[in-house]
């Protein structure tokens with residue numbers, strides 16, 4: 001089949017560049033949150049500093065205790081300031097969407113739709129005459145409805161992330177006050193959590209990286225699935241999905257072993273509906289026109305992919321099943 005898109009195993013969902021930009025955007029916001037909380041909360045704390053074991057221990061630089069004389073309204077105000085800063089920065093509106101990150105996932109969706117459109121157009125004359133270019137796909141009401149599903153999912157993820165940032169940040173400040181730790185300790189903990197990417201704390205940055213990768217991948221794959229479904233519903237085109245894995249050292253066996261195999265939409269949807277399968281997934285699927293036996297026309301591409309998969313299995317020390 002002339003023009004069948006060669007599967008890109010280096011970046012199956014073509015999202016690496018966008019993922020990098022989105023992650024940088026997350027990091028920039030996390031740094032801004034940290035700076036503002038340091039400034040408006042931590043720097044405002046004025047505890048009394050006392051030595052635990054009297055003056056002598058104090059002079060010997062033994063452990064100190066910090067007494068925070070804060071009343072209930074003051075404590076509530078700290079919590080509210082934290083929430084306000086995080087909400088304003090992490091839930092900031094975008095130009096077109098309720099949240100800035102939705103623009104990234106909407107673009108990923110559009111790229112997936114364009115990829116599905118061009119793949120189907122080279123495989124089917126019926127499809128290419130009905131949808132000759134990506135614009136003919138983008139302005140359909142179905143497309144608008146489908147992109148709304150993806151962007152609302154993104155919004156939910158961002159709300160959850162912001163909520164977790166608020167909870168953990170409040171906990172750090174709460175522990176500081178309750179345990180009589182120094183403001184400097186609080187500053188370090190906050191930086192460790194919000195900004196640093198190394199160390200043993202549960203990092204906001206690593207959560208952000210997971211969100212960026214997961215949501216962009218889900219958006220891209222959803223577009224491919226949606227477009228192949230629409231092609232089959234509106235034109236009766238019989239397609240399956242050719243699985244493309246990145247075949248990396250970190251690729252899960254259950255994802256890598258699907259490389260070069262054909263699945264129905266139901267099978268793919270079912271796979272991803274299981275908990276955690278879409279998290280950090282870099283796989284994608286190419287809508288592939290099949291014959292009446294469910295076999296692909298692009299046999300050469302598939303046998304090449306099977307060889308890639310065998311090499312990956314060997315390099316990972318995975319034994320191939322007989323048959």
Ligand SMILES: [Zn+2]
Pocket residue numbers: 245255280281282283
């Ligand atoms: Zn995967």
